[in-house]
Amino acid sequence: MPAARSFSRLPGFRDFAPADLALRSHVFDTWRRVARSYGFGEYDGPPLEPLGLYVEKSGDEIVGQLYTFSDKGGREVALRPEMTPTLARMLAGRSRGMPKPIRWFSIPQLFRYERSQRGRLREHFQLNVDIVGEAGVAADAEVLAVAIDALRGLGLGEDDFVARVNDRRLVTAVLTAAGAPRGTHSGCLAVIDKAARAGPERSRAGLEALGLSSPTVDTLAEILADGSRDHLADRFRDSAPVTDAMRPLDEHRSILEAMGLGAYLQFDFTVVRGLAYYTGIVFELFDRAGELRAICGGGRYDRLLELVGGEPLPAVGFGMGDVVLGELLRDRDLVPDAAPACDYYVIWVGPEQRALGLETGHRLRAAGHSVMYSLRSQGVGKQLKAASRAGARQALIIGPDEAAAASATVRDMKTGIQETRPLQSLPEQEIPPPATGRNP
């Protein structure tokens, strides 16, 4: 036999013991409930895709983080780092003839070879919600409402998180009005994207490195220092393209305000999104204290479907990760109670009652209850202890007298109160629903 070897988990990957999985399932259940409440249908795709799908569509940052290899057939493949190219590929092949707009959601596991740090791992799960085939700003507002409600459904409120919103068309209009030549715009976007973390000096140096003129650098540095909507409106009041580019954001806000979600919105000129395919309104959700990485990011990407060979369809959506969200839920004490729980623990006093105990337990399971019992022969005291450890709500004790009368002694494990009941009456009994967290 080969010598024993121990293996540790790969960095940036997670194990999910039942207590961890309880939180993940709670998050997924809430995501599904909220997405369905807006009429979205769930889809999935393969975790492995042709490498080219990302090289051409996602942008350099993600491509540098791909898990990629040649398969045994010589194909260059990659583990999916995001879901949007898969969605675009799937719809490119089937959207013709489908009623629009298409509302689809998914909860894929994604893989990015990132430097592991708080809130960033090498795998994560992401709720993806997308509307395809609707160009109007109501669709942008609708997906952001889903993102906000997905967090509200987990017990988070306006004191806990904020949605920072911007529009790539507005950024382009501002860059043009500030005198930045078109060829420098993607470089400018990269500087703006990192401005909050880099600080004013490094941002200025980044702009200068693009070869922009001093007045342009000054104007952009001024906007990065105060990118409020009022300041922008005032600074560029003579630029019709900038003023026009603000209108969709105003309408977006008024729709979300009508839904009662206005308190979650904040205009933020530095939100431009790292991914290459966004074309319009973009947004990111952050914890209100600003201590964590983004919980969610998304926006409008009107050209992607066409770029993967489909009909030209406008699209808008977001991805919400489970990693930062889990940290926030733990911080706010909004994690469900993962203690094991079962409805009935069946205890037989001696081996003669075992068959009746097994039959009763099985009947209760068939009626939808969770049932456990000891897998080895034990005294009643030990079985009661095991029932308590298992989080059982009731113990059903079957001894010779109970067996003779086709009954069981039913013990409430919390109060210790016991009563004798006919076995046949048991499935009808009301078992209170398990406590699964602090949220309603």
Ligand code: HAM
């Ligand atoms: P993204 O901004 O790259 O967007 O990712 C969205 C969210 O996924 C982030 O805000 C974060 O919560 C989570 N996330 C991303 N990378 C990691 C990581 N390494 N570890 C943990 N969590 C992570 C997209 O992926 C777009 N495809 C979203 C989209 C859908 N846009 C339109 N539709």
